[in-house]
Amino acid sequence: MKRSLVLVLGAALVAAACTYQAPTYRDLDRIAQQQQREAILNRPPPDTCQLAAHRHLLGADGGAIQQSSLPAGARIICHGCAVTLDYRAERLNLELGPDGKVANLRCG
Incomplete structure (x- = not known):
């Protein structure tokens, strides 16, 4: 009984090994x-507005930020304020939360 079971399992293993097909060049x-x-989809966007250099401002009080310490063209956007929708990749946007602290940084 054990011998026939071993033979059946061995035959099944051989059959499984014979069914493998190596990938073709088209598959590769x-x-x-x-x-x-x-x-390409997972690539991070380029840092066109010096965002990485200003990450330390997250959580900072918006009123205490010196505009001269920011890149040219940067804007501080108060919570709920209207802003233009023109996109400029080199512009740094500091978005303030309801508490007046920097809640988000983004390029555009």
């Missing part, structure tokens, strides 16, 4: 293209 090309698309 498709996988590479998919990985390239994912890399």
Whole structure:
């Protein structure tokens, strides 16, 4: 009984090993293209407005920020205030929360 069970399991293993097919060049090309698309989608946006250099301002009091310490064209946007919708990648926007502290930084 044990011997026949071993033979059946061995035959199943051999059959499973014979069904494997190595990927074709077309399969590998498709996988590479998919990985390239994912890399492009997951790429962080470029830091066009010096955002990384000003991250320390998150949580700071908006009234205490010196405009001269910010890049040219930067704007401090009060909570609920209207702003223009023109996009300028080099412009740093500091958005204040309801408490008057910097809640968000973004380029545009």
